[in-house]
Amino acid sequence: VQSDADGGPRLAVTLRADNCSINYPLGKHVIHEVANVSFSHLACEDQAAVIVHWSASPLGIEHIKGFRVYLEDKNPEGKQCQHLLLKDPRQLNCSYKNTRLSSQTFSGLTFDTDYMVRVVPFPTLMNESFFPPSFLRTNSCEVLLGSDNLVCKPYWKPKTLNVSQLGSNLHVAFDQAPSSFGFHFYFLYYKLRQEGPFRQQRCKPDVNQYRTTCILKDVTPGTYTVELRDDSNTTRRQTQYHVVLDLWEHLEMCKEGQMSWLSRQLDESDFIITICSKGLRYYVEKKSRRGKTPVGRRSNSCSSSSSPIGGSGSDLFIVGVAMIAEKLRLANQSEGAGSQELQRYMTVYFDYSTENDIPTMLSLAP
Template sequence: MWIGALVLCHLLMVADLQSSNPQNCSLTCLRQGGPGCHYCRINSDEVDKVLGLKYKGTLGSCIPWPCFQLLGEEDPRLCQHFVQAPHDINIESVPSSDPNLDSVVVSWKPSQYGIEFLRGFQVSLQSLGGSGFACQLFLFQPNLTLSASHAQTVYKSDMFSGLSLGSDYAVTVMALPVPEKWEKFYHSKIFSTRSCEEKNGFLQCKADWYPKYVAVQQKEAVVVVTFNLAPPIMGITSYFCICRANGKTTSRDIIPNLSRNKTHHSFALEDLEEGSNYTCEIAANQVDAVRKVFNVYVKKQESTLGHHNFPYWSLAFLFVFAAAIIFVVILVLRMRKRDTQTKKRIIQPEIMIKHHEDETAKKEEIVPLCGNRKTPPTLLICYSRCDGPAHMDAVMKLASFIQQHMATKVSLDRWDSLEMSKEGQMAWYCRHIRDSDFILVVCSGGLCQRPLPSPQGVPKNMSEMSCEATLHSEVMVRLVGEEVGRAISGGEDLSKYMTATFDYSEEKDVPMELRPVVRYKLTADLPLLFSRLHQVPLHSPGRYVSIKYISDEEFTEMPAGQALQQAISKAKKAMTGLPQKQDVRLKIPE
């Protein structure tokens, strides 16, 4: 008796470790229940044969209610039951030849509730914050009945390839058949693909490299910093170092001599204040390079005056000499005062006017901006996705520059894709339009496009579906336009709403709904945008506000400003190569 129980326990343990990979079989073999057709992948060609039309698109081989379409013709009762959602979903990265892309395989276990009616699975993968979508369909034989012990079997999908490195995705595993009134037939999981460093190694990813070894030594008044250089295979030849303390910033470019040492380099930090604690950053002179942060404390130099014993006659001599200097200064001041009183009697009126103008000019001074807010202002940036990735990259670089160097908290849909996927695009935009202090709409040619209806019955291709995914631009313009119209009709202030164009956009790219609000031309109007965000005048009688690294001449001195300038230049080249705006048509089903 106990021997039989041991055998049964062993069989259950083997079932726990059993895994099932998809089989390459036809739909005919699956329906007839032939050998080797127990757990089959269904490709798009098989689906085309059943439906009688070319069902191409992002859904691939997945169709709504596949059980009824593919297995319900001979016996409709096969698809009238329900099974509960799969569980224990795992995502495993698999090797791929492309170093810039990742590949994964999804595995899961079926639920034991209703497993005897299980007909297959449908696995879909969605890119968070993007339009990428892939789907795979797997079916069992109609005459196959699973028992409760098969709930420990691990089922696997085919490989999902072409995934971006370091990106977020959501995978959904659905149990078939799907009932009409049941909410627990699928299970979703969010995961991230491997980073460049995880897949290819640290030495093959320039964007992830940063100096790991930094040593600081002080020799008298000079601070010497030693750091490790990037491997020669990366081609990095220059670096930069920035130090901040007491409201002051010092920066230095570093170009090491690789012929002397290819592994380490030392340089001196000068013009540092004694007794100050500096926070420094060092990185490769590349766009968006990772920075290594380290601290430098500049020691005070001890004075050598106290180590010598001066004789008393020397102190007396110094005292007499100082008294003589004071006497001479007082005498000179008294003589100048007498000369001034004499000249007042013969001074001319035109000299008085000139003197008054000179005094007025002297009162004009550069004053630093003193923030009078406890929290930075919030800014929502809206834009069009119909103008290509180069334009979207320019918008992202603009948002990064505003948040880093203009003391403003920026909200951007591509930075908050996970929250947007939970709330929905319209709910996310409505909440930020309501809660943000300011709204900036970056206008371009794609923002003024309007969708045209496509002929009925014509399927959508990939480009049309991609363009439909960006229809939120038109809805976003209407939402902001309604708020502007409501403010105008109520006599409210319009300072919350702003529009901006890059130098490759035109005046006509601003939608009619947004033309009543203030308009900026970037990057020339960055100081005006800063003035609006912080509610401070740039000029006042005798004074003007100077904001470092914000003007059109100085913003490229910072890495974020250089990245913004390069992104605008690339977008300008890409936009000039696009077809005319009136030829670009968006189609949506009627």
């Protein structure tokens, strides 16, 4: 990292980047905090980036062997570090007190976000917390990339997206984006969960309607992933749904067994959201106690019942809640990966309900 002098004789310092995970020993001398901290803002791969500049203090400058530069936002896990060693010259002196030193580029930052920066000279007798931090706010996307850049376009997703099945066709209906977005077409990308590439269906919005309906014709039975994108694919995220077509999935349930099918659905899901209400708690905590067959003894195959799920719909629902509760219990007892597993589960309730409507067995869910 090359640096320049700020007035006076033109002196240069070259810093070499090294592994920041290495713990350097405490020094025997006091080194004062750096001065004249400033920042250069730039864009790197359509994201914000920053270079940190500073000057070494003349107090203890001859003992400096390098600098550590930390940058972090409110999330401690996103902390970045650079370990910079003196390469040329090997030792500084007071002649370098006005020399401007620079870090490497800190990239992958979020636009228009506050960050804290701390520059620590080493080896020093003082703890890193002794050196005061500096603060910066990254520039906006429009400033760094220009207001016409597609990356700076606001993110949009429909408030509602409904999928219905009519025969062998899927009808996907969703709210249209405001006209200011200038979307001329939407693309539906869909595939069976076990398939590789997505298939594409182009949909032209009806300018006289608030909603658009796309029809996917003659789709193969199974569980689908459906993504909605705009015609230029400029939305930075896509609206994505996993859709289980129950009439077709019924055949898989008969072949695989209800318990196995339910367990597989829970294992393959990214998130499991249980919508709670007074009725849910009633079914789970009241009806399941009235002499019903224990969950472990229930049939694992489809019966000849006229119910589309091969038995009582409420029974299978109670089984599903019980399986979720068991998975929550196991995740809570596990160390390490258990906390990450718990994050897959969520319980929510309606506006007219309260937290008391969440079944006790689901209390471990966030």
